[in-house]
Amino acid sequence: MLDPDLINDLRNVRDVLVFTGAGISAESGIPTFRDRMTGLWVHTDPMEIATPMAFRRNPQRVWDWHVHLADAVRVALPNAGHLAIAKLEQRGVKVTVITQNIDNLHQRAGSRNVVELHGNLLRLKPFIDEDAAFAVKQPPVICPLCGGHAAWDTCDPCANHADLAAIQLCSGPVPHCPCCGSLLRPDIVWFGEMLAPEAIETAWNAVESCELLISVGASLEVEPAASLPWCALDKGAWVIEVNPSPTELARYCHASIAASAADVLPGLLDQVAIGSMLDDPLNTFKKWFIAK
């Protein structure tokens, strides 16, 4: 599959960045966003479902759409692609997973160094209406439970964290924070929203330090995430793309494998960092033993 010289170079890398998009979870039964027949955005206009404005306009419709996706996420299992990435980390190689996915499958596969650029669907947070907040002259009261914006006299001091933690993304009316009454929403990045500064900073640092970036199942259509593989290429890292429909990156990266994540990653990642294990077998064994 790969050029023998490239395989030889991959044997000695020690710092691997795996950048993933919805495609890596396709074989776990979670639809991607832009695949021609099955993509979520093929059947739904994201501007109607995945923006703060859409939630403000019709919270119940947005909530129900995300409940449907959460139901698919809950029954999904990590596939061979997720598991191969976790196994590479358990072999003692420094692996950073920068994922655009919100399905928690990397963590469920055993990966521990995961940056969720676009949040996590099964986590909730308060809906903060930025326009309304801007219109109000006095600074908001910050809810001690959810961090949302509370009106001056509505915080319920009897509500506790267990009450909030018990609320799940499941069918029914859109829930409110038991303390301040804020509407709750999925803790994911909608269109037009900023990524968490610490997530994007960690991602850029990982690009800076990595020797190898593998882009898996990403269409590279949404910024700033889409720039990460290009920046790794610019700074001289090895870059490999795994995607049955190669993107523009395929023309410039060191290898483009037009196949599925579950088919490719186990064999590909077995070739990575073998050299570093042979160089220092005792240290590798120790790390492997501790990881177990």
Ligand code: APR
């Ligand atoms: N293995 C690998 N890649 C696959 C597989 C598979 N089994 N099946 C599909 N793909 C590829 C598709 O060819 C496509 O290029 O995965 C990619 C999925 O692209 P998108 O659906 O655009 O998903 P993604 O790149 O993650 O979208 C980025 O856009 O809507 C926002 O926030 C959303 O995080 C998402 C972001």
Ligand code: ZN
């Ligand atoms: Zn609250």
